[in-house]
Amino acid sequence: MNRRDFLRYAVVGAAALTLDGCMKRASVQPPTHHSHRTTSYSLNISEALVEMVDGTAVYMWLYEDPMKGPSFPGPVINANEGDRIILSITNTLDEDHSFSVPGVVESGNIAPGEKKVLTFTVPATGTYLYFDSLNAPVNRILGLHGAMVVLPHDTGNNPYTNPASAVRELFNDLGHAEHFPGEPWIAERTRIWLFTSVDPKFNQMAMEGKLINPEELVNSYLPRYFTINGQSGAFAAHDHNNVPSGRIGQPHLIRLLNADVDFHSPHIHGNHVYVTAINAQTRDNAQFVDTFTLAPMDRVDWLLPFMRPPDIPGDPNMPLRELVKNELSKVLGDVPQSPLTYPMHGHDELSQTAAGGNYPQGLVTTWEITGDLDGVDFPSVH
Amino acid sequence: MSIRTISRRQISEEEKPVFHKHVCPPKHSGPPPDPVAPTVTIARNLMVTINLPLPDGGAVPMWIIEDPDDQVGGQVFPSKMIRVVEGDVVHVRTGVKTNTHTIHWHGIEPTPMNDGVGKHSFEVSGNFTYQWLAGQSGTYFYHCHKNTTLHFEMGLYGLLIIDPPRGEGYVAGFNPPSHVIPYDVEALWVVDEIDSRWHRELASTHDAFMQKCDPNDPSAPGPFTQNGFLNDFRPDIFLITGVPRLDDDTPIMDPAVAVYAKVGQTILLRILHSGYTVQRYTIGIDAEAIAFDGRPFGVPPFGKYSKPFAISAGTPFTLTVARRIELIIRPKRPGVFPAQVEFLHDITGRRLAMARTVINVS
16 A cells, blocks of 8 residues: 555544554444444554655654554554554664553553553544654654544544534534535545654664754754655645645645644645644634644644635636636646645745755645535636 | 665656646736736835844845835835725735745735745746735735745735724724724734844845756756755844844834823734744733734634633733734723733744833823
C-alpha cells in the first residue's frame, strides 16, 4: 500500500482502526450498534532516513506500523470513543523510548529490544497527538509523533459526542440553515494537517548516538524544514490527501496538530473557518477566524464551511461558473484557474522556508472549490 | 540492518506545471478578468524604500506600498491604510515598479486571481487591477505575498478597515437589533518587530534565497538554495504602528499609539500582529473583545456560534502573526492606564523585549 492509499484509509476509516495490518478497506458506514470493540495492533519504534523537500536525507526516529514500514509522521490511529485498544509496542532502537497520549495512555520507559503491551480505553471524541514523552521535547521532535483521531460510534453529521451547544448548532445548521446551503458535514470530508519542523543538526547527533540535552535543543533549535503530514512546499500543497476538495456547500473538518517546538499561526485563504475544538474540548464560543494560534502540542479543529467566497462582487445568485467565467477559462503558467484553489500556510512566515529560503517550500497546502452549489462542476480547461 | 529511506513523493508529468508554478509563478498584468463597476478605486504602487528613523538617531530601510495619489502621506510605514465601506466594490490599481509583486487582501475572500497569491494565480508585472467586494466590516490588512517571509518583514503591508454602512464611528458587534456599536475614539495598534540584519543585508534582493526555476524538473534538488537565513529571525527593533519603542520601560506617547479619551467615551482598539514573534498583551483597563479577523462575535448569521468575551484589566492575552482582535473599552474613571506588549521567542518563550504605551483617560 502506498502512502496515498494509507492516508485515504486514515481519513475514511470511521468504523475501525487503521493500524491493523490485516484490515481491509474501511467501511464508511457507521456501525449500527454501540457495542464497544477491542482491537489489537502493534507499532515499532524504529528509524529511517527521510528525504526533505530539497532532497536532503535526514535521520529520524519514527513510529512504524510493522506491516507497512516507517512513516513520517507515524501512522494515523483512527478509533471510536469507548473502544478498547491493545497496543503492542516494540522498541527497536538503542535507547529508551515511550508512547504517550497524555491523560489516556502512558507506556513509561520501553527499553531497547523490549516489547510492551498497553491496554487503554479510547478517550472522548476529538484530535489527539501521540508521541514519545521521554527527554521531552527531543524524542518527539526527532520524529516520534503521530495523530490519533477519535470519532463517535455513530458519527452521522457531527464528529463529536455531546459537543458544546455552539458546535452542535453549527453542525446542525450545515446544509440546513439558510446561511449554510448545501450539504451537512460527513466523515469523509476530513483532513489532518500535522505540523512539525526539522533541525537536522539534532537528527545528526541522534544518528551518531549522542545524547541530546533538551534545554540545549530548545535554546539552539533553528528549524530548517517545516512539514505538514511529513511533506513540505509543493509536495504538501499538491498531495490530495492534504487538500480539502469539494463544491460550494460541502463542508470539511480539518484537524490541525502541532508536534513542533515552535508556535504556528496558520492562515487560510478563501473562507474563514470555525474553531470547533481545542485540545479535544469543543468550544462554546466557536469563533470564525482566518488565522489561529497553535502552541507546541496544540490540536485545533477547524470547520471549513466551503462557502462561496464571500467577497466576489456581482450577483450573489449567479453561479460562479457564469459570474467568473473568464477567470475559470484562464490558464496561467500552464495551470488552469479552474477549479478555484486557495492556500493555507503558516503566517509566521519563517515556516514558509526550506534551508532558510526557497519560498514557499515550507508549511503550506491547498484547498479547492471544484463547482457550484447546484452540483455543477466548474469547467475543466485543457 | 541498514537504515531504510523514505523518499520524497514521486511527481508525475501532470504535476510538473503546478510544481513549477509553486515556486516560479507566471507574470500577468491587465484589468480584472471578470470586471464589475467599482464604487471605490484606489491606487497602490510597489514599492518604495524609505528610511525609518530610530530613537538612537539611526535609521532602518523599509519597503512600503505607496499611495501614488497622496503626495503628502502616501509613503509611510506601515503602508498607508485602506479604508472602505461595507458593500463597496473595490478596485485597486496596482503598479509594480520593481521586479514583480502581488497584493493579498488578508481576510478578504475574492477569487484566486484577485487574492494576490502567485502560485495560485500570477505575480504582477506592470499593472493589474485587483477587484473585491468589501463584504463584511471589520479589521483586515493587505500585504505583498511574494517571497513573503522577506517582503512582509520589510514592510510591504498596511491596515485595511471596512466600516459598516453607517461609516466611521461605528463598528460591527453584538448589540441587537442593529449589531453596530458606536465609538468615540479609535486606536490602531499594528505591532511589529524588525531584524535589522535582514533589512541591511537583503534590502536590494527581492528574490533573496529563492529557488531557481527548472520547468523540466521543478522538484529537482539542484536549484534549491542551501544557504538562506530567512528561518533565523532575531528582532532588535520593536514597534507599535510604525513607532519604535526606546526601551522596555519607556512608554510610547506618540498620539499615533497612545490613546486619549474621556470618562464616558467608548474606545475601539483594533490590534494587528504584523511581526513574527509571539506577542503577549496586557492592558490595564477592562476591555471586551468583540471580533477576531473581521468577524464580529454574536452577530447572526455567521457569528451566532460565538459571543463577546471580557478581558479584565491586567489579564494577558496572546496573539500570533496576522491575527486581529477588536476591543471595546468604556473607561469609568480618569487615569493613566498602562498597556504593554511582550515579544516572546516562538520556541523558547523567552521575553525578547517589551513595548509600552498608555490609555490616558481624563
